[in-house]
Amino acid sequence: MSQEFFTKHRATLEQAIETTRRRDYWSPYPEIPSGKIYGESAAAVGQAAFESWLHKRFELQQPGTVAEIGDEVSPYGFALGVRYPQPDFDQLLPAMQAALPAWRDAGAEARAGVCLEILARLNKRSFELGQAVMHTTGQGFVMAFQAGATHAQDRGLEAIAYAYEAMSRIPPHSRWVKSQGKHDPLCMDKTFYVVPRGLALLIGVSTFPTWNGYPGLFASLVTGNPVVVKPHPAAVLPLALTVQVAQEVLAEAGFDPWLVALAPDSRAAPVTKELAQRPEIRLIDYTGGTAFGNWLEEHCRQAQLYTEKAGVNSVIIDSTDNLQGLVGNLAFSLSLYSGQMCTTPQNIYVPSGGIETDQGRLGCDELAQAIAEGITGLLADAERAAELLGAIQSEDTIRRTAEAAQLGEVVLASEPRAHPRFSDARVRTPLLLKVAAASSDCYDREWFGPIAFVVATESTDESIDRARGSALAHGAITWSVYAVEAAVLERTQRAALEAGVALSCNLTDGVYVNQSAAFSDFHATGANPAANACLCDVAFVANRFRVVQTRRHAA
Amino acid sequence: MSQEFFTKHRATLEQAIETTRRRDYWSPYPEIPSGKIYGESAAAVGQAAFESWLHKRFELQQPGTVAEIGDEVSPYGFALGVRYPQPDFDQLLPAMQAALPAWRDAGAEARAGVCLEILARLNKRSFELGQAVMHTTGQGFVMAFQAGATHAQDRGLEAIAYAYEAMSRIPPHSRWVKSQGKHDPLCMDKTFYVVPRGLALLIGVSTFPTWNGYPGLFASLVTGNPVVVKPHPAAVLPLALTVQVAQEVLAEAGFDPWLVALAPDSRAAPVTKELAQRPEIRLIDYTGGTAFGNWLEEHCRQAQLYTEKAGVNSVIIDSTDNLQGLVGNLAFSLSLYSGQMCTTPQNIYVPSGGIETDQGRLGCDELAQAIAEGITGLLADAERAAELLGAIQSEDTIRRTAEAAQLGEVVLASEPRAHPRFSDARVRTPLLLKVAAASSDCYDREWFGPIAFVVATESTDESIDRARGSALAHGAITWSVYAVEAAVLERTQRAALEAGVALSCNLTDGVYVNQSAAFSDFHATGANPAANACLCDVAFVANRFRVVQTRRHAA
DSSP: OHHHHHHHHHHHHHHHHHHHHHOOOOOSSOOSOOHHHHOTTHHHHHHHHHHHHTTSBOOOOOSOEEEEEOOOEETTTEEOOOBEEEEOHHHHHHHHHHHHHHHHHHHHHHHHHHHHHHHHHHHHTHHHHHHHHHHHHOOOHHHIIIIIIIHHHHHHHHHHHHHHHHHHTSOSEEEEEEEETTEEEEEEEEEEEEEEOSEEEEEOOSSOTTTTTHHHHHHHHHTTOOEEEEOOTTSOHHHHHHHHHHHHHHHHTTSOGGGEEEOOOOSSSOOHHHHHTOTTEEEEEEESOHHHHHHHHHHOTTSEEEEEOOOOOEEEEOBOSOHHHHHHHHHHHHHGGGGOSTTSOOEEEEETTOBBOTTSOBOHHHHHHHHHHHHHHHTOSHHHHHHHHOOOSOHHHHHHHHHHTTSSEEEEOOOBOOOSSOTTOOOBOOEEEEEEGGGOOTTSSOOOSSEEEEEEESSHHHHHHHHHHHHHHHOOSEEEEEOSSHHHHHHHHHHHHHHTOEEEESOOSSOOTTOOOTTTSOBOOSSBTTBSSOBTOHHHHHTSEEEEEEEEEOO | OHHHHHHHHHHHHHHHHHHHHHOOOOOSSOOSOOHHHHOTTHHHHHHHHHHHHTTSBOOOOOSOEEEEEOOOEETTTEEOOOBEEEEOHHHHHHHHHHHHHHHHHHHHHHHHHHHHHHHHHHHHTHHHHHHHHHHHHOOOHHHIIIIIIIHHHHHHHHHHHHHHHHHHTSOSEEEEEEEETTEEEEEEEEEEEEEEOSEEEEEOOSSOTTTTTHHHHHHHHHTTOOEEEEOOTTSOHHHHHHHHHHHHHHHHTTSOGGGEEEOOOOSSSOOHHHHHTOTTEEEEEEESOHHHHHHHHHHOTTSEEEEEOOOOOEEEEOBOSOHHHHHHHHHHHHHGGGGOSTTSOOEEEEETTOBBOTTSOBOHHHHHHHHHHHHHHHTOSHHHHHHHHOOOSOHHHHHHHHHHTTSSEEEEOOOBOOOSSOTTOOOBOOEEEEEEGGGOSTTSSOOOSSEEEEEEESSHHHHHHHHHHHHHHHOOSEEEEEOSSHHHHHHHHHHHHHHTOEEEESOOSSOOTTOOOTTTSOBOOSSBTTBSSOBTOHHHHHTSEEEEEEEEEOO
């Protein structure tokens, strides 16, 4: 069966591998939530499927269940009421270890077949997953469908592609023949086995549980490692559905379904520290705050650790020949999902003397005002604003936004918004502040959420220096630069190389600095404190398996 | 110039990449120390070149020299008297960092060209390097020529091949075109830059300074990282010569020669801890004892760390259809370089009831005796014994061998031997002990040097279990098994997969378990405590560089 899955999805896999090398546009999972693509009833079926999970016990095929747990509340204002099975690790982990040899021995093709079938089935359930992501993360539905379902599937496939290629580089057998001059040659037959590290742990994040989770999940699984999925307690359902689909496919293919298992917890009684330090856990993928990421690095030395932590993203504005495009693009970037993305810009560095534009010279204050007006205009339509802003995932972010309003001159205040359909939704518009670069270092740390600073500097060179210093000290995942002169772009780019940050230049059209496209954009670099790894590259997969060889004299 | 070097060596590089995929026999660096290959005068020239360095100051092209240091003594009994430049790190490291951008910006082809030319020139100096390795490590000359010069060059080339391939996987540019239905497509031009981690540190080992050092040195250098070479104070010259050649080629190619620099120290005033914790150091390659390897893991979290530490290698003897071959092969393995290899077998597990052989049933004691006699016979000829045993690198090993003689029943005593040409050479024959498996755990730790144990077990299954437990607890790099039945080989092999150890089956001919051939044999697995990495695989190179991208709307 797993071989059938491999045959069925082989062309997709090969195309994925090829695209990671070309890095142009491709996706096998259509991102448009359209009935024409997914079937006319898909939206309704997905909505109903999502609702069918609410206020019930969620069943999974895994041993060691000793309790039920779950207290998710939609950022749109209602309790989900799903109760998930909570395992006893002393029962679950040995069962997962016992499942490992058959999964290891099945080989890379069989494992890839199973993983690709899981993704294909997840894709069919994209409307349901979109609802689950929307009502745990607060993303608007279209974004949840895209980032939470189809783009996450892309990122999962990308990881499988890298891992499959890396495993395929190892020949199963070789014959080694060394000439001995007049004597018979030495001949050895060698066999090479791909072996997994052990159990893998995925620690999910509340804002992008699938998009940030699938790369590690599938990279570990396809290389032979059973995966314990520990979701953020506020965003369990998207990963629980993922585990359910994975278990269904694994069982169909004749493997123990608990090769992928769920380990939910609560804020009140977190299990991540205990789990992450278990000696059975040999791989950990983590997305989340810096403090806990640092704790993992400090304490979980038995495991290979892949982290995406926090960062401070910068925009450097020197000049533009398309002011309207700049403003519209930035306004969108700052509004999208209320800034709750690890790629959202935070600090917008502008020379205090202003900038040259196609509409004449613009003062720093005028530019800040133009961006504020751009945001206001973008969010004028209630329906559009609701979809674009989504809801605020965490009360902490609400508090942080209120706190941040004290940090500088408020150019645009963050305000609550009524949602057209969810009366209790936690919606906030972006806060835009202005500060003088030298007056404070308040902006030189992450302010996660709908919080951005226009930072007035002496010059563009100071802007670049501050952005670089901030990235090296605190991490950064994205930079954006607006400049007309090639020399300024070049200087910014050299700083980006030193700071290890992906740079977008002069974005004025329908691509935003927040967006990172699978197969083409490397997400994070692993070269500054924001992340120790990249989604996705060879390094992300190559150390999830090892090679053990045998050799003997050839017959 | 570096492009010329790349063109000159391109075919070698391509062949190396291809061979790492096929894993059959290949080497561009002839291992036979023959005048027919290297030129009739090569041996004499190499000997003279080696002698020319003795009792002199060794010049290098690197800034910050503040002292001279060096107290190497040949294990063959004379002081080398070479004085090496010792740098002030506060001067050297910033100079190396300043050299980085030009090396980074030169690109993968230019860097590969330089690295391949360094190897080609090292190859031409193989006789000189062989002498330097012989008189620091104690290896016999032929072994020093092979393992210390040509095979080390192979391993360096192998690392360059993996790293070049990994960098080549990143396209320099791409155009990303995403259809927008009736609207114009979104078009982005993207550029991808390979960027190094920062400064790399190579911490050399006393027994195989080049063989174990070249993979990390060349993997770091070719991916853009300047390399600080910190040799073991007892084995500086082979790496000093390597740095000298690297600096010569770098300078010729127009780069700062101190992209590769030497940082020698002494046992009395070691600098490794200070150096390894410097924030500039972002990559560390280490071969050596477990305690210091663990210290590095604990304290050098700013760096990617690749370690090869100690292990306990096992031989599992169940039965054989070639007793003479078994005895001859094992006797050779135990004698070669007096067991001072990380691949030398230590524990030979034999059922106490004896084994079936082609010469009838043999008791455990009889087998131990046969191995002892095999060693005695092999070393009967003084000239052959001198070449095979080499000399003992460290006084610590002499002491350890004496101490070990108390641990069990002495089957063969370790004895000093006179060397035919070096009257003060530190030569010792192997010690072979016999212990009952359950009587003691004295054998279940590393006894580095000419020390081996015949461990009498209840059964082959116990032998396998003990070998596995030992590998998982203390690490192991090699296992060897002798068994006639396929089922026994299969059981051993499954244990080897779990223990993460390379397995050799029924070696009776001219291949020995100690030997690990570049391009074909993976040396260590990274899957047990003996090493966290493998020489060489994709994981060994892929995290030494990162990718930083820029993107902009296509014109």
